[in-house]
Amino acid sequence: MAAVTTAAATAATVTRFHPPKTTLFPTYIKRQKTTAYPEHPPRGSSAVAAQQVRTLAWSPLGTQIATGLASKSIRVWDPEKPRVHIHEFVWRGERAEKVLFHPRGEPEIVSVGEDGMIRFWDVRAKGTSGEIKAGGLCFTLAWSPDGKELVVGKKNDDIVRVDCESRTIISTIRLKDQTNQTCFNWAGDSLLTTTTDGFFKILDYPSLDELARFPAHNSSCNCVAYHPAGAYVATGASDGLISLYRTDGWLPAKTFDAQAGPVKTVSFSCDGTYIAGGSDEGTGFEIGNVETGESVYKVEAKGPTPVVMWSPRDYAIAYAPSDWGIRVVGAPTPS
The missing domain is CATH 2.130.10.10 (YVTN repeat-like/Quinoprotein amine dehydrogenase)
Known part of the structure; x- marks a missing residue:
């Protein structure tokens, strides 16, 4: 029997959302609990700085959250389980400036950062699945809706097009x-x-x-x-x-x-x-x-x-305070 894809398996567990009427929204959102990830703040100023979140992204189905930390790591969370992150990717180099999930539901994350590296992370295998050296300081990232290409922006005004399947740079164009x-x-x-x-x-x-x-x-x-x-x-x-x-x-x-x-x-x-x-x-x-x-x-x-x-x-909203960690207003409860 063929294995069920991660996207399909996850989709089967996602409950259909029925939004409240706009007149009731303020009351609705006010009643939502705010959950901290992790539940308890870090101890010491250095630990707080290391847990400062620079960037965050939801998976396409809203079942996972990825955060890029100042500590040169990416944490993946299940919104229903705030006490323990699913996995943490750590590397040598500079911090991540942007993280994104694969737009088609594949178990993959891409990050770019100040060291000029484009890194691919396999959430299922919990490890890296490739990297590309773009050079310079990379700080913007967009994934094409079909998941086939990335667009990476650099501080020197270059835009880099990347083929995700071959893990190669297609072209580099300098904008005005x-x-x-x-x-x-x-x-x-x-x-x-x-x-x-x-x-x-x-x-x-x-x-x-x-x-x-x-x-x-x-x-x-x-x-x-x-x-x-x-x-x-x-x-x-x-x-x-x-x-x-x-x-x-x-x-x-x-x-x-x-x-x-x-x-x-x-x-x-x-x-x-x-x-x-x-x-x-x-x-x-x-x-x-x-x-x-x-x-x-x-x-x-x-x-x-x-x-x-x-x-x-x-209507869950994730946000990163300027000190440490992330919070989610209206995080889903365990099913």
Whole structure:
């Protein structure tokens, strides 16, 4: 009998999510428990610094979370089991700046970091499955929707295309502007990028020719996210704003100004109804309604929360405080 794939096996255990009405959302999210991973804080300032999370990612089905730590390691968590991480990948080199799960549900994670290495990690085998030396400081990462290619951004303005199957570099193209973050549209034929001059750009893929650019902000545009249904593009910037553009005409739709400082991450809820952004200033973060443009709830925290990411399967929200570890609001309970 053929073995069942990890993605299929996991899919069978995922419960269908029924979101509350928008009028009931503030009450719903207020009632959700916030879970810490790990449950207990580390002891000593050096241990706290080592557990600072630089980046996090959900698996496509929302059944695992990967975190890239300042301690040059990646931890993989089961949201239902906060006390013990599933596995920890450790390497010699520099810390990871970005981690992503395989978009098609394969048990694989990719990381990039300051040492110029692109590392592939096999979650099932709990070890490395390959690496590529891109050189320089790699700090942005996007995975094509079909899982076949990676796009890695470097501090010297290079964009590196990677073939995932052969583990080889396809091409390296230098752009005119430094790219702060990238993401694909769902068709995989366009790449969205943000720049230090406040623009977000649409590039043809795979040629990387510029198709359009939009003046989204008056300061550095730091992050970008694509709406689950493809209706919007969201950008966050150093001006503390989150801007929304409609993709049916590429006109500005809404602006959220509830952030306390520069927006470092931006994320849509699984159904695209809500949006949240992470900042390295202030305390906690605001959740906004995409259609109304209004803030509907604030998740309280003791300090800044620069990394915020919604689950792709429900209204659970993972965030990384500026001190240590991660928290999940509305984490699933053991089934």
